[in-house]
Amino acid sequence: MSAHDHARDLVERGYAILPRTHDDAAIAALRSRLRAIHDAHGAPTPHAQVARPLSERAMVSPTGFVIFELLGLAPDIAPLLLSPELVDVARAVLGPDAFLELTGAVVSDPGRPFFSWHNHIGGIDVEEQRATGQYPRFTRSERLIAVVYLDEIDVEGGPLFALPRRITDPTEPRDDQRASHWDGEVTLTFPVGSTLVFEQCTWHAVQPQRRAGLRMFVGTYFTSRAAPETRAIDRSLVGFRGAGPLLRSVLREPGD
Numbered sequence: 001m002s003a004h005d006h007a008r009d010l011v012e013r014g015y016a017i018l019p020r021t022h023d024d025a026a027i028a029a030l031r032s033r034l035r036a037i038h039d040a041h042g043a044p045t046p047h048a049q050v051a052r053p054l055s056e057r058a059m060v061s062p063t064g065f066v067i068f069e070l071l072g073l074a075p076d077i078a079p080l081l082l083s084p085e086l087v088d089v090a091r092a093v094l095g096p097d098a099f100l101e102l103t104g105a106v107v108s109d110p111g112r113p114f115f116s117w118h119n120h121i122g123g124i125d126v127e128e129q130r131a132t133g134q135y136p137r138f139t140r141s142e143r144l145i146a147v148v149y150l151d152e153i154d155v156e157g158g159p160l161f162a163l164p165r166r167i168t169d170p171t172e173p174r175d176d177q178r179a180s181h182w183d184g185e186v187t188l189t190f191p192v193g194s195t196l197v198f199e200q201c202t203w204h205a206v207q208p209q210r211r212a213g214l215r216m217f218v219g220t221y222f223t224s225r226a227a228p229e230t231r232a233i234d235r236s237l238v239g240f241r242g243a244g245p246l247l248r249s250v251l252r253e254p255g256d
């Protein structure tokens with residue numbers, strides 16, 4: 001599929017899957033780097049009912065062992081973070097000057113329970129947006145969530161549910177956010193090394209992993225210049241110099 005086709009999917013149904021954007025060598029390198037960061041924090045159980053900070057850039061929470069400002073901890077993985085396919089899709093949806101807003105990663109394990117329905121409106125400010133209890137509507141997409149999965153996401157790998165939506169649809173939850181199923185959901189499975197892209201308004205949930213071992217992903221937010229300024233920023237991206245041309249092309253410079 002072309003970037004244009006994926007972009008149409010994102011606008012018309014709220015998600016797109018870019019299969020195998022990352023090869024086995026990239027997957028292995030990313031996994032070993034995330035494992036090293038997890039080990040450096042004492043290899044804690046990678047989920048907790050109540051969020052607990054572990055360092056300036058890592059915490060355990062219901063999401064898992066969460067790394068913020070990923071390139072601040074692991075600048076060496078910058079060349080592996082993005083794929084040309086993803087950047088093409090982001091530009092096709094958000095405009096040619098779309099920029100990278102956030103980088104992060106999550107490690108979890110089979111002990112993480114069902115991850116309930118949520119979306120990512122507001123991007124890096126998502127928690128503040130949720131706290132308002134308001135559900136803004138959109139005529140154009142302002143942000144995409146892109147996640148590179150470093151595991152096979154099959155029935156045992158913790159598949160996702162997503163509720164397809166058009167960009168202009170209401171953004172309110174369809175049902176109880178803790179419900180295990182929503183009418184109209186689709187189940188998303190895909191090969192290891194694929195990039196799953198959600199429009200920020202797309203509601204989704206994640207089933208528990210049934211296979212032993214650590215489930216890992218690296219994630220990014222891509223944002224339109226038309227989106228409101230966020231309050232928080234990913235400081236590891238400000239003036240980042242370790243990137244190759246692809247990542248550099250989506251960095252927003254101070255005052256830019």
Ligand SMILES: [Fe+2]
Nearest residue numbers: 118119120204
């Ligand atoms: Fe999510």
